[in-house]
Amino acid sequence: MSTPEPVLPRIRPEIAALPAYKQGRQAEGDAFKLSSNENPFDPLPSVLEALRTSTSINRYPDASAGRLRARLAARYSVEPDGVHVAAGSVSILQQLALATSSPGDELIYAWRSFEAYPSLALVAGATQVQVPLTPDSQHDLPAMAAAVTERTSCIIVCTPNNPTGPIVPQGEFEQFLREVPPTVLVILDEAYAEFVTDPHAVDGLGTRLFEKHPNVVVLRTFSKAFGLAGLRIGYAIGHPRVLDAARSTGIPLSVTAQAEDAAIASLDAESELRERVAAIAERRDRLAAGLREAGWRVPEAQGNFVWLPAGDQTLEIGQAFDQAGLIVRPFAGDGIRISVGEHESVERVLRIAASVVRNLPEAHPGRALA
Missing domain, CATH: 3.40.640.10 (Type I PLP-dependent aspartate aminotransferase-like (Major domain))
Structure with missing residues (x-):
């Protein structure tokens, strides 16, 4: 005999339909968490x-x-x-x-x-x-x-x-x-x-x-x-x-x-922290330049993250990063945000990004390849 559904309090319809905030997924094992724009350095x-x-x-x-x-x-x-x-x-x-x-x-x-x-x-x-x-x-x-x-x-x-x-x-x-x-x-x-x-x-x-x-x-x-x-x-x-x-x-x-x-x-301790910020900004610029060199059309990056306009291929490409131990933040139908993480993560990001960009259609807005 099935259990009857409980009678619940009335919820505003627009709130009931509102998806809960979804934070970046946690990393496990030797994966890099690049999904939440966190500072990769340990606390001072x-x-x-x-x-x-x-x-x-x-x-x-x-x-x-x-x-x-x-x-x-x-x-x-x-x-x-x-x-x-x-x-x-x-x-x-x-x-x-x-x-x-x-x-x-x-x-x-x-x-x-x-x-x-x-x-x-x-x-x-x-x-x-x-x-x-x-x-x-x-x-x-x-x-x-x-x-x-x-x-x-x-x-x-x-x-x-x-x-x-x-x-x-x-x-x-x-x-x-x-x-x-x-x-x-x-x-x-x-x-x-x-x-x-x-x-x-x-x-x-x-x-x-x-x-x-x-x-x-x-x-x-x-x-x-x-x-x-x-x-x-x-x-x-x-x-x-x-x-x-x-x-x-x-x-x-x-x-x-x-x-x-x-x-x-x-x-x-701001002077010490500013040194770390400068290192992250340099890493960001290097990452963005490497993605462009690989064939991605990367917008100007001025935060601690970069954006891949992957469009309709977002979830598919996000899965490729995931399988490589890179937890990124895909926004279905739009693109992928990649936080600037540990120094060791950069080359892995660039390798996966280069491997997937060539599969994009020639007219794809995220592709800058000739």
């Missing part, structure tokens, strides 16, 4: 020591992450209320989406971009407006500005764009801001800013765009360049009243004392 000894001596876990953390906020406020010459710290920059994205957007509103972002963006609008109940990238995988800022309506509540701009890699130029972004109404929140998601070597890239903090345009909030994270992905800590710089709204929608006490201590220790 000074950061591990900060964790060892961190506040006891039987006490709640400081809900405001006050010590880290003060440190970042001094770093960027803002008041502490102009800094918001949360459990990763994606948490702040959700908080700002909830603070600005509700049913009847529109949230604009480029596509393809960070895979968490679609869920932000859906969870808030707003309408998502996806603006296609340009043929060279960049944000189409004029098209994004043209998509703004009286219902637009929030715009997200990711630079360098995850997963495709190109930056948003400073001049183009400033022109974009002149075309966007000041009542619309513009989130500049700079999770990979430390890896950027292009001098023309927008720098929301260095150029203090958040002061010139109070509707701009700049996001950064300690997960990538600083290597604290497992501790979940990121921050935003912007107008205090906008950040107050994010603080109001956030889950209290979500930043642990251990994460705050590790972030402060990382800032103390």
